[in-house]
Amino acid sequence: MIAARVWKFGDNVSTDLMLPGPALILTPEEQTRWVFQANRPGWVDEVQPGDCIVGGHRFGMGSSRPGARSLRNLGVGCVLAESIARLFFRNCVNFGLLAIECPGIAGAFEEGQTAEFSTEDWTVRNRQTGQVLLCTPVPAMLLDLMRGGGIYPVLERNGLVAPAQPGHAAGR
Amino acid sequence: MGMTVVEKILARASGHATVAPGDLIVANADTVVLIDPSFYPGIWREILKLDDPRKIVVVFDHRVPAPDRTVAGMHAIGRDFVARFGIDRFFDVGYDQGISHVIVAERGYALPGTVLVCSDSHTGSGGAFNCAARGVGAPDLVYAAATGQTWFELCPTIRYELHGCLRPGVVTKDLFLWLAQTFGDHSDHNIEFGGPALATLGMDARRTLSTMGTELNAEFSVFEPDDVLLNYIRERNPAPFEAQYPDADATYAERRDLDLATIEPLVALPDRIIRNAVPVSQAAGERIHQAFIGSCANGNLDDLAAAARVVAGRRVAPGVRFLVTPGSQAIYRQAVAAGYIGVLVNAGAVVTNATCGACGGGHMGVLGPNETCITASTRNYKGRMGDPSARIYMASPATVAASAIAGTITHAGEFLQQGAVT
Structure with a gap:
């Protein structure tokens, strides 16, 4: 079981909001400063390692840009949402960010409450209200990648890509 | 099965x-x-x-x-x-x-x-x-x-x-x-x-x-x-x-x-696409600063042809930047040969080289604060084409071209019915 402080977001949170076009050419470290600048300025200074995002429908809709990595680099431990855009979900697998669909979650949490979630029985519990919701299980192959830091560690182990270089660290 | x-x-x-x-x-x-x-x-x-x-x-x-x-x-x-x-x-x-x-x-x-x-x-x-x-x-x-x-x-x-x-x-x-x-x-x-x-x-x-x-x-x-x-x-x-x-x-x-046959020209209102479109007439009159035709969705020869038909013999409205970005240099060459590029440039359009360009807000037509754009490209998300306060409407190339001429969101039929001046 993992316990995490909740940040609430609504429906249709796009990857353009996580990683605006002008930030695409920046380093991963610089990109984190731009997260949700348009819809929630200042949030990047408030979010703490291990916090979780509770999203609405189509969380991460839009492009293939690596917004998932920026969330992970900000310390977000998990994204729990009514539904998650599949391309964003791919990037959660790619970059090792736990992302779980959980119907009903948007109405079950207020910001600042604590979510307790488990990938053993695929439940999320609101610590304050006691409400328990069932999540949609992530297939084992993809869950292993999410937990193992994503795809680059696999490619590195197999000698298919060079290790990450400091300052040029796509995999970090 | x-x-x-x-x-x-x-x-x-x-x-x-x-x-x-x-x-x-x-x-x-x-x-x-x-x-x-x-x-x-x-x-x-x-x-x-x-x-x-x-x-x-x-x-x-x-x-x-x-x-x-x-x-x-x-x-x-x-x-x-x-x-x-x-x-x-x-x-x-x-x-x-x-x-x-x-x-x-x-x-x-x-x-x-x-x-x-x-x-x-x-x-x-x-x-x-x-x-x-x-x-x-x-x-x-x-x-x-x-x-x-x-x-x-x-x-x-x-x-x-x-x-x-x-x-x-x-x-x-x-x-x-x-x-x-x-x-x-x-x-x-x-x-x-x-x-x-x-x-x-x-x-x-x-x-x-x-x-x-x-x-x-x-x-x-x-x-x-x-x-x-x-x-x-x-x-x-x-x-x-x-x-x-x-x-x-x-x-x-x-x-x-x-x-x-039942489809009519529509325009999506700013910030999202899903269930956010109205007939062009309902958005008509909205003043624009930029009009864009391009991207993987609308930088095709058909799209440039549609724009050229609308703007032929006309001039882009003062205060409007009309940007046209062919999807490839091959399309650009075909559009030159067909005369579309000449028509567009003579109307006051800026025709750029082929690139994703303004669609992604990366270069060649980035929107400033509080500007309004009508685009025939892929996305109208908040902040997509530049400043987050910019408003992005999305429509067909013909509607975008008509709006560039009028300076406000406009149904292309108004121009096409008057007959193209070539």
Whole structure:
């Protein structure tokens, strides 16, 4: 079981909001400063390692840009949402960010409450209200990648890509 | 049990007799397209081995020619990669330049019945060619390049049976907006287009639809093969392929019959596409600062022709920047030969080189604070084309061109009915 402080977001949170076009050419470290600048300025200074995002429908809709990595680099431990855009979900697998669909979650949490979630029985519990919701299980192959830091560690182990270089660290 | 087009393609690509929605499929990737963002410092990881260099296509499209030193450095990394692995299918700044999805179309790389991946969300564009084409993330694109494999969670398919014919002045961009307005979100579903009206739609028109499937949040957006499609590919690529037709007893989440004659020009209001479109007349009069025609969805020859018809003999309104970005240099040349570029430039349009350009807010037409833009491109998200306070309306190239002339959002029919002055 993992316990995490909740940040609430609504429906249709796009990857353009996580990683605006002008930030695409920046380093991963610089990109984190731009997260949700348009819809929630200042949030990047408030979010703490291990916090979780509770999203609405189509969380991460839009492009293939690596917004998932920026969330992970900000310390977000998990994204729990009514539904998650599949391309964003791919990037959660790619970059090792736990992302779980959980119907009903948007109405079950207020910001600042604590979510307790488990990938053993695929439940999320609101610590304050006691409400328990069932999540949609992530297939084992993809869950292993999410937990193992994503795809680059696999490619590195197999000698298919060079290790990450400091300052040029796509995999970090 | 029968299979849909996507199911048949993915069954073949994964070596299974049958596949069904819900399956997690590990499939062979027949074509892997890298773009200039693949080489950005925040994304690129040096690939040490390629599964097969002949499967790779490299296209510089998002920021070309390099607008600054950072991008110039990324392009250099990309050129080194191409040279090191001896990749033949490379599209750099110059004669062969263009947007990756347009290049894939022009060269016939999205072979019917095959799987194509690229780390750009509008890769679904290739579905126009009966290809299971999909945007993936940068790391799993590297994975596909290095191992020749990728994965998909198979979704159920919605079938659109197209009947009738679009009326003059109405294009598939309007049809897309109508689908977004009428049926809304297509998350967790594939789209399959077929039916007798296919014969009335050219490949440009179909590609607008397959490209914009991404904006319906669909997984794959594929077309049933017909002679128009098969001939288009055969004229461009001698490679063998096996087009995939849906089984007669295929299982669909839903079948929807559409009469194309009922569609009218629409415009999406700012910030989102889904259930956010209105008839052009309802947004008419809204003052604009910029009008843009371009992108993988609307930088086609058909689109430039439609714009030229509207603006012929007229001038862009004072205070409006009208930007036109052909999808490829080949389209640019065809539009020059057809006279469209001359008409556009004489009207006051700025015609740029082929690139993603203003669509992604990266360069060549970035919006400032509180500006209003009407665009025939792919996205109208908040902040998409520049400052987050900018408002982005989305419509067909004809509507955008008419609005550029009027200075306010305007139905193109007002200009076309007055007769083109050429």
